[in-house]
Amino acid sequence: MHILIIGAAGMVGRKLTQKLVKDGKLGERAIDALTLADMVTPDAPHGFEGKVTLQTADLSAPGEAARLIGARPNVIFHLAAIVSGEAELDFAKGYRINLDGTRYLFDAIREAHDVDGYKPRVVFTSSIAVFGAPLPYPIPDDFHTTPLTSYGTQKAICELLLSDYSRKGFFDGIGIRLPTICIRPGKPNKAASGFFSNILREPLVGQEAVLPVSDDVRHWHTSPRSAVSFLVHGAKIDVETVGPRRNLSMPGLSATVGEQIEALRRVAGNKAVALIRREPDEMVMRMCAGWAPGFEAKRATALGFEAETSFDDIIRAHIEDELGGALQ
Template sequence: MHILVIGAAGMVGRKLAQRLTRDGELQGRQITAMTLADVVAADAPDGFDGRVTIEAVDLSEPASAERLIASRPDVIFHLAAIVSGEAELDFEKGYKINLDGTRYLFEAIRLARMADGYCPRVVFTSSIAVVGAPLPYPIPDEFHTTPLTSYGTQKAICELLLSDYSRKGYFDGIGIRLPTICIRPGKPNKAASGFFSNILREPLVGQEAILPVGEDVRHWHASPRSAVGFLIHGANIDLETVGPRRNLSMPGLSATVGEQIEALRRVAGEKAVKLIRHEPDEMIMRICAGWAPGFEANRARALGFIAESSFDEIIRVHIEDELGGKL
């Protein structure tokens, strides 16, 4: 079993490589090789016994995809993308990387399929940004994709391509619409959605965090551990049970900011909660108003995808995975 991870230097990509290393197998077969690709050189996961190939490639170069699949990996996790904010600021770059890059990959696989019958599993990370306001709550599985960002548009287009290439038998694809990842490890960043993680992660280590929106803001979350779990399950699942609608809204936890804060109080006490500074930001409040409050995700749940069921659990996952298990 040879696995290719594209976007392996990102947060989810790194955690995925670690998980694959720990599991040692995928689809019931031993993992003997991993190719870790990203625009910068990714780190090899600690403790992996098989062959690791590190590829620093730009997927928006037409030749990159052919090079990545030359060794015919059995499973391809495609996580590479430029983020929402950057795709919105740089229209051409967003389409070049998030749309053309993905299309080059799909085309390279199709041509290999025609040439020698190659037919890998392709697990594609999509996003809840494929939907756009006004949104019902919860959002049904059959709700249309009317994104309000170029990033969301690019993800929605790649979902359509993935389904069509899969329907034609060029590869076995599945699209995983990730919730917002919370608690995102690392430093606070400038993403408009960063505060959902900041207000938990920083207080848990005694640091202040800024909350720019009201406590009634409702959003859709899953832990990094769940996100990796979705991808692994997407690689293992029998696609006959999925049928032709290959893009699935993943399960997650719908919670208000107030509910996040209550969970923080239960897990880490009043002292932690006091580190959250309320500094309303009109622009972030306006952006937030268009975000998904939560999905039904009935299909994905029925197919065995599992997420956290409380914010206490999301916080505990962070403490276990990022803080060595203790506060």
């Protein structure tokens, strides 16, 4: 089978590529072709014996979507988006990339469907940003999507399109509402939510990290490993069992910052915890107050999506996947 990943150069895209290459198959079917597309040319994966095509593509440019699906990939992972902060700063760009880009893709598939019956699986990464405060805890599966960011609005709109295009039979769509990914590998970044990862990742390698909020802030997390597993499961799942409501809040782990820190203490000791420097930041605290504290995720759990059940496991996943399996 042929798999297309749009947004393959990002963190999740790279990890998804690695996972697919390692497995060599999706469900029962061998993967014989991979097309990796992004605004910057993705790296070629190591160890894949099938055909690899690397594409530099801006999905929001007319015609690009039709080109990307020209070879009729069986499964399309659509991960491409500009992030929340950028979509908030540049309103028009956010709508162009995150909404129009997705719609061009969906319409290109629809037009191909009308020509030759093409009907791929489309796995779309949505986000818990489709929800906006005030939020209950836990958030039930049937809670309304009232985003408080343009990014969340764009994701919620794409979810609606995904369901409607699936209902009309143009493709088999599954929308995956990812929790906040923790521990996000790499360097500390400027995302307001970055501290959830920073306070674990940096101390694990002996570096200081700044905690801008109080210990009782509760949020919804999953590891990069689980995020990838959600996408792969979403590509395999029988859509008949999903029904017409194609967008699923994924399982995850609801934890306070204090619980994160205690997990760090259990896994890496007091020395690691001592590297967390508390520097309260009013603005980040205000933003945090609107973020999702946790979900019931009953539907996704019943459909076989699985996530970590303790922060110790999330930290250990990071040590295995990013630090060679052991602390220095």
